[in-house]
Amino acid sequence: MSGIFRGKFALIAKIIFLGITTAIMALLTEHAFAQKQFVIGSFILVATLALNIVYLTKISIPFKFFLPGILFFFAFVIAPIFFTVQMSGYKYQTGNYLDKPAALEQVLILGAQPDAAGTTFDINVGKTPSNEYAILVSDITNNKYFISTKTQRTDVPKASLKFDANGVAIAAPNFTPISAIDLAKNDAYSKINYKYEGKYYIAIEGQNSGGVFRQELSYDAKTGVLTNTATGATYVDNHRGNFAKVGSPSEILNPGWRAPIWFENYSRLFSDPKIRIPLIRVFTWTFFFAGFTVLSTFGLGLLLAMALNRAMRGRRVYRSILILPYAMPSVMSILIWAGMFDSDFGAVNSILHTSVHWFQNPMLARGVVLLVNLWLGFPYFYLICSGSLQAIPNELMEAAAIDGANPRQVFRKITLPLLLQILSPLLIASFAFNFNNFNLIYLLTGGGPTQTLNGEIAGSTDILISYTYKIAFGNPNLQDFGLASAISVLIFLIVASISMYGLRRSKVMETFV
Amino acid sequence: MNKWVRENLWRHAVAIAVCIFSLFPLYLVILSSLKTTGSLQVSSFIPHEISFANYTYLFHSPKAPFLTWFRNSIVIASTVAISSVFIGAASAFAFSRLKFRGKRLGIRLLLLVQMFPAVLAISAVYVIMERVYTFAPKIGLGSQGGLILVYLGGSMGVNIWLLKGFVDSIPAELDEAAKIDGASSVQTYWLIFLPLATPVLAVVCLLSFIGTFNEFILARLFLVEMNGRTIAVGLQQFIGGQYASNWGPFAAGSILASIPIVIIFLSLQRFIVNGLTAGSVKG
Numbered sequence: 001m002s003g004i005f006r007g008k009f010a011l012i013a014k015i016i017f018l019g020i021t022t023a024i025m026a027l028l029t030e031h032a033f034a035q036k037q038f039v040i041g042s043f044i045l046v047a048t049l050a051l052n053i054v055y056l057t058k059i060s061i062p063f064k065f066f067l068p069g070i071l072f073f074f075a076f077v078i079a080p081i082f083f084t085v086q087m088s089g090y091k092y093q094t095g096n097y098l099d100k101p102a103a104l105e106q107v108l109i110l111g112a113q114p115d116a117a118g119t120t121f122d123i124n125v126g127k128t129p130s131n132e133y134a135i136l137v138s139d140i141t142n143n144k145y146f147i148s149t150k151t152q153r154t155d156v157p158k159a160s161l162k163f164d165a166n167g168v169a170i171a172a173p174n175f176t177p178i179s180a181i182d183l184a185k186n187d188a189y190s191k192i193n194y195k196y197e198g199k200y201y202i203a204i205e206g207q208n209s210g211g212v213f214r215q216e217l218s219y220d221a222k223t224g225v226l227t228n229t230a231t232g233a234t235y236v237d238n239h240r241g242n243f244a245k246v247g248s249p250s251e252i253l254n255p256g257w258r259a260p261i262w263f264e265n266y267s268r269l270f271s272d273p274k275i276r277i278p279l280i281r282v283f284t285w286t287f288f289f290a291g292f293t294v295l296s297t298f299g300l301g302l303l304l305a306m307a308l309n310r311a312m313r314g315r316r317v318y319r320s321i322l323i324l325p326y327a328m329p330s331v332m333s334i335l336i337w338a339g340m341f342d343s344d345f346g347a348v349n350s351i352l353h354t355s356v357h358w359f360q361n362p363m364l365a366r367g368v369v370l371l372v373n374l375w376l377g378f379p380y381f382y383l384i385c386s387g388s389l390q391a392i393p394n395e396l397m398e399a400a401a402i403d404g405a406n407p408r409q410v411f412r413k414i415t416l417p418l419l420l421q422i423l424s425p426l427l428i429a430s431f432a433f434n435f436n437n438f439n440l441i442y443l444l445t446g447g448g449p450t451q452t453l454n455g456e457i458a459g460s461t462d463i464l465i466s467y468t469y470k471i472a473f474g475n476p477n478l479q480d481f482g483l484a485s486a487i488s489v490l491i492f493l494i495v496a497s498i499s500m501y502g503l504r505r506s507k508v509m510e511t512f513v
Numbered sequence: 514m515n516k517w518v519r520e521n522l523w524r525h526a527v528a529i530a531v532c533i534f535s536l537f538p539l540y541l542v543i544l545s546s547l548k549t550t551g552s553l554q555v556s557s558f559i560p561h562e563i564s565f566a567n568y569t570y571l572f573h574s575p576k577a578p579f580l581t582w583f584r585n586s587i588v589i590a591s592t593v594a595i596s597s598v599f600i601g602a603a604s605a606f607a608f609s610r611l612k613f614r615g616k617r618l619g620i621r622l623l624l625l626v627q628m629f630p631a632v633l634a635i636s637a638v639y640v641i642m643e644r645v646y647t648f649a650p651k652i653g654l655g656s657q658g659g660l661i662l663v664y665l666g667g668s669m670g671v672n673i674w675l676l677k678g679f680v681d682s683i684p685a686e687l688d689e690a691a692k693i694d695g696a697s698s699v700q701t702y703w704l705i706f707l708p709l710a711t712p713v714l715a716v717v718c719l720l721s722f723i724g725t726f727n728e729f730i731l732a733r734l735f736l737v738e739m740n741g742r743t744i745a746v747g748l749q750q751f752i753g754g755q756y757a758s759n760w761g762p763f764a765a766g767s768i769l770a771s772i773p774i775v776i777i778f779l780s781l782q783r784f785i786v787n788g789l790t791a792g793s794v795k796g
Contacts, residue, residue: 087640331749342756
């Protein structure tokens with residue numbers, strides 16, 4: 001047995017495994033750099049090197065143990081957190097999603113305007129004798145034929161041309177047509193603006209058609225000024241991710257790019273009433289929801305634990321049934337509850353013989369959320385409390401009883417304070433967990449009801465985390481990653497301080513501090 | 514008799530009342546899975562006729578490729594569970610047994626970062642995996658491979674933390690003895706520690722399996738294609754607010770999907786309860 005982990009076998013296995021991993025990761029690095037994903041590419045490269053160094057040398061024994069863990073941890077936990085913090089300082093939303101060069105390219109493409117008549121021509125793509133892309137244009141309406149390249153246009157007499165059945169020129173002297181198949185392989189030809197008249201050029205619209213356009217925007221890389229040659233208007237970088245018109249800053253060109261706006265996403269949380277008002281509402285509800293859930297689940301759990309805290313008939317059966325809600329996959333149970341409260345077909349209405357719209361009324365929807373979360377959460381505290389009740393020494397209770405305390409007094413003065421002391425870290429952990437109980441809200445109510453008519457996105461049952469998700473992904477027309485990230489950072493600070501407080505109480509930290 | 518009533522009646526009353534509360538939705542969902550009509554309309558609590566139409570629908574309708582979803586869930590969850598415990602155990606061993614510089618800092622960092630809820634970093638993960646997609650579609654956004662990688666990364670913190678607790682509880686005398694006999698750390702790990710820790714690793718593995726099986730939001734974001742979905746995403750999209758027409762098959766599907774998890778959970782009860790008091794909360 002021990003031979004497997006020593007000597008040749010282990011070495012060969014290690015080298016094969018390391019070799020395969022290195023090969024895959026090197027390939028990924030190459031692909032990443034080819035696609036200009038430099039940050040990701042560099043990470044994979046560094047990871048590859050680190051793996052090889054650590055496992056082929058004896059530099060560090062501990063690293064042999066936790067390097068893979070660290071790499072995963074950095075790639076998918078630390079990096080996203082850093083990225084979130086970084087995004088929160090940017091204007092990063094629909095319309096400001098690209099980097100600046102890509103956005104400029106798009107702006108220039110959109111700056112191309114078709115001529116007044118929207119003229120299009122039948123064309124054929126080919127090459128000139130000097131191996132330059134060229135198009136053979138048939139202006140059938142005006143009975144004119146010419147070959148255009150990027151820089152010049154040459155009229156061709158009709159007599160020297162060959163035509164197809166539709167009267168479109170297909171062959172000319174000094175022009176080698178390219179087949180449709182070859183064109184499909186390389187689309188470089190379609191990115192060229194072919195010369196037409198004056199400021200107008202022909203842009204490729206398909207393999208056999210081209211339209212007449214004029215570039216109205218011209219970009220001066222030195223000054224960074226965009227000029228509209230038709231109207232004379234000038235546009236400059238407004239340092240907020242867009243080109244804005246000089247003298248009229250509200251007129252911006254789309255698309256924009258992601259631009260650093262530092263703390264603006266944070267200050268918007270407090271200054272912009274459209275964000276502040278729903279945020280305060282959501283914030284209050286989140287605290288109430290988490291607090292009420294902890295109290296109700298702990299209360300019911302404790303009641304059960306007290307009731308079943310002695311040998312009695314049927315205790316095992318009760319226990320098995322009581323932890324069922326906890327054993328079920330929560331996604332399934334939440335969806336089941338959502339169906340039960342459905343207003344038309346749900347079991348609740350049909351049993352009560354009512355037709356209440358549970359999820360349309362804010363107060364009812366909140367009630368349902370709290371009820372369902374009670375169902376999901378009480379078995380946890382039941383299990384915890386039964387364990388802890390047994391840990392409290394009986395002598396304490398007996399002593400109190402001898403001193404003449406009635407059972408209620410024993411509970412209030414002895415059992416409960418002791419339990420709270422033992423369980424406070426878990427109560428705090430439960431608060432932190434429910435503070436971010438995304439699945440419940442998303443699957444049960446979707447955060448609703450929402451006054452969508454007023455353009456609201458925050459619903460009555462939305463908690464901070466589901467609200468954040470909505471800001472980032474809810475509306476395909478306006479995904480605001482910057483704002484969502486800022487709220488994420490805020491939630492992190494809240495949850496981290498709550499958890500730290502809890503951990504300090506549980507004295508877990510003492511081992512390390 | 515009077516004393517028995519006074520001391521025990523309320524206990525049974527409380528227990529029975531809460532048992533009804535906890536069974537209520539489960540009973541109804543089982544009931545409606547055995548009905549032929551699509552709705553949850555409950556005319557009586559006792560089924561008059563039992564039909565397996567909803568179950569057969571699940572196995573034959575292309576609208577709800579239940580078996581494919583189920584297989585996806587199992588494959589993803591077991592890959593994540595096994596790999597993350599394999600990777601995590603080594604890190605936990607290092608944190609628990611080896612002495613090195615920066616150990617304290619590492620543990621604190623692990624603890625702090627764990628408080629950043631995964632859902633919050635979701636837009637960042639989305640953007641990162643979108644970029645990965647541009648050069649490696651198989652592990653980028655929209656692929657199961659990418660989802661597994663993200664899960665693996667996300668499970669590291671919790672698993673290392675949980676495993677470290679377990680490792681600490683395994684007596685160190687044995688590996689110290691091995692050390693005296695001349696074994697290196699790596700040999701101690703493979704030959705002494707792993708065999709000792711196997712039962713514990715199995716438990717963490719199953720817990721991780723349950724956690725991944727239950728994960729919804731990342732899976733929802735990643736798995737767009739019908740046949741690539743996990744059971745949670747598949748059933749959620751299938752029901753999609755259309756309780757009227759799809760309720761029966763959904764009920765059947767949710768029961769079938771829950772059975773393995775409930776069995777794992779009940780058989781691990783003892784360990785889970787111990788783990789609970791260590792401060793972990795099941796999602």
